[in-house]
Amino acid sequence: MKAKSRGTILVVDDESDWLDTCSDILGDEGYAVLTSESAERGLRLLDERSLDLVLTDMTMPGMTGIELVREIGRMGSGCPIVLMTGFPTIETAIAALKAGASDYLLKPFSPEQLLHSVQGALDKTRLSSENQFLRSRVAELSQLGELIGGSAAMRKVYADLERAATMEASVLLHGESGTGKELAARIIHDKSPRRRGHFVPINCAAIPGELLENELFGHESGAFTGAGAARIGLFENASGGTVFLDEIGEMPPLLQAKLLRVVEDRKVRRLGSNKERSIDVRFVSATHRDLRELVAQKAFREDLYYRLNVITIAIPPLRERQEDIPLLLGHFLRRSATRERPAPSRMTPEARKAILDYRWPGNVRELANLAQFLLFADRDGTIDGDDLPQHLVTRQAAAPLDLDCSSLYSLPFSEAKKRLFDQMEENYVRHALLKHDWNVTAAAADCGIDRRTIHRIVQRLDLKRPH
Numbered sequence: 001m002k003a004k005s006r007g008t009i010l011v012v013d014d015e016s017d018w019l020d021t022c023s024d025i026l027g028d029e030g031y032a033v034l035t036s037e038s039a040e041r042g043l044r045l046l047d048e049r050s051l052d053l054v055l056t057d058m059t060m061p062g063m064t065g066i067e068l069v070r071e072i073g074r075m076g077s078g079c080p081i082v083l084m085t086g087f088p089t090i091e092t093a094i095a096a097l098k099a100g101a102s103d104y105l106l107k108p109f110s111p112e113q114l115l116h117s118v119q120g121a122l123d124k125t126r127l128s129s130e131n132q133f134l135r136s137r138v139a140e141l142s143q144l145g146e147l148i149g150g151s152a153a154m155r156k157v158y159a160d161l162e163r164a165a166t167m168e169a170s171v172l173l174h175g176e177s178g179t180g181k182e183l184a185a186r187i188i189h190d191k192s193p194r195r196r197g198h199f200v201p202i203n204c205a206a207i208p209g210e211l212l213e214n215e216l217f218g219h220e221s222g223a224f225t226g227a228g229a230a231r232i233g234l235f236e237n238a239s240g241g242t243v244f245l246d247e248i249g250e251m252p253p254l255l256q257a258k259l260l261r262v263v264e265d266r267k268v269r270r271l272g273s274n275k276e277r278s279i280d281v282r283f284v285s286a287t288h289r290d291l292r293e294l295v296a297q298k299a300f301r302e303d304l305y306y307r308l309n310v311i312t313i314a315i316p317p318l319r320e321r322q323e324d325i326p327l328l329l330g331h332f333l334r335r336s337a338t339r340e341r342p343a344p345s346r347m348t349p350e351a352r353k354a355i356l357d358y359r360w361p362g363n364v365r366e367l368a369n370l371a372q373f374l375l376f377a378d379r380d381g382t383i384d385g386d387d388l389p390q391h392l393v394t395r396q397a398a399a400p401l402d403l404d405c406s407s408l409y410s411l412p413f414s415e416a417k418k419r420l421f422d423q424m425e426e427n428y429v430r431h432a433l434l435k436h437d438w439n440v441t442a443a444a445a446d447c448g449i450d451r452r453t454i455h456r457i458v459q460r461l462d463l464k465r466p467h
Helices: 016-028 039-048 065-075 090-099 111-136 138-143 152-165 181-190 209-217 253-265 291-296 302-308 322-336 349-357 363-377 413-435 440-447 451-461
Strands: 008-012 032-036 053-057 081-085 103-106 171-174 199-203 242-246 267-269 276-278 282-287 311-314
Touching: 008 016, 008 039, 016 032, 016 111, 032 039, 039 053, 039 065, 053 065, 053 111, 065 081, 065 090, 081 111, 103 111, 152 181, 152 311, 171 181, 181 199, 181 242, 181 282, 209 253, 209 267, 253 267, 253 302, 291 302, 322 349, 322 363, 413 440, 413 451, 440 451
Parallel strands: 008 032, 008 053, 053 081, 081 103, 171 282, 171 311, 199 242, 242 282
Antiparallel strands: 267 276
């Protein structure tokens, strides 16, 4: 089985011996190598295909290496360049770096020196690209809190949240634990006309049932033993704003009936009182469970389900949006870094692959915890396999498909069928591309389909290669 290429490098030199030497060294390390005996032909090759790095001699007949560097810069390809020369001077070194070269290599050089220079230039460019991508998202992230992601799935979530924010209808957020449902609820509130009111989160699973009613409705003085003074409940406190009912599927049946009255009438009655008080709230609920299944089991009221589930927004698990993982991890690393423990600046390909291939059962919350661990484990500014927790390194192979059907049952069959097929198609193609390092030809051959079919799916679903 042919080893996967670490990248494509163009070597430009008018001396064939140096072309052969560099090709042998780089080829043995897994790079795909193209060669050219002139800068002019090298430019044509660069124009015809995507390259990861150019290694060029400085002194050549016709266009010189310095002129080639400048021309590549004008093309705007962003391809890093390492200049080689057998006639070193301070002036030529300065000229090379000013022209845009990433590094300067003196002939003759050892294989170790060549590989160190090439890897350094590639790492610097990769880091710069990632930083540029992150900077391009700053404005968006400031609007969307920490519900971060650039994948097609997350862009759809953002659009749905913004549309829901303009309405007063109840919203049900569905997603696994740790996917960011509360962040999504806060976005709805912050972008709504209710943004000046309170956002009141209530975890229905964390508060014991016998206390939850008092928390929600409040009580009058003397309503029960120990109630020395009246207390406003969370529903009243949220008037003018948004109530977020997290893990609504865990609410006891008796309280479900009382919540139904509140949702229908927008009125509450404190414990120990006969007076109803009007409230002005918008309800956003969240669950990781299939509420329709709970309704079928008589564990959740059907009438309450339909009143809370006017708008449904599904938050995808992290394993279904792998291209967001580097962005999220970088964000969490920078957020947790300190002057004494700065964020690592590099990551080895092995560590990156382990992180991308992991299933992330704890979703974004688990990834945030990993960032904290990496700040502790890092010793030299580079994340490698030894820095990762053991369960990431010894993971079982990921299943190629992981479909979430729970959000489809409220849809007509034809629409649910189409969405399920789209989800399967996206997951299948993304898995194939990740398996082959985004090589469309190799992925198509592995799947037994035409590469043009994969291109069409990639374009239609706007799939992005992980950064």
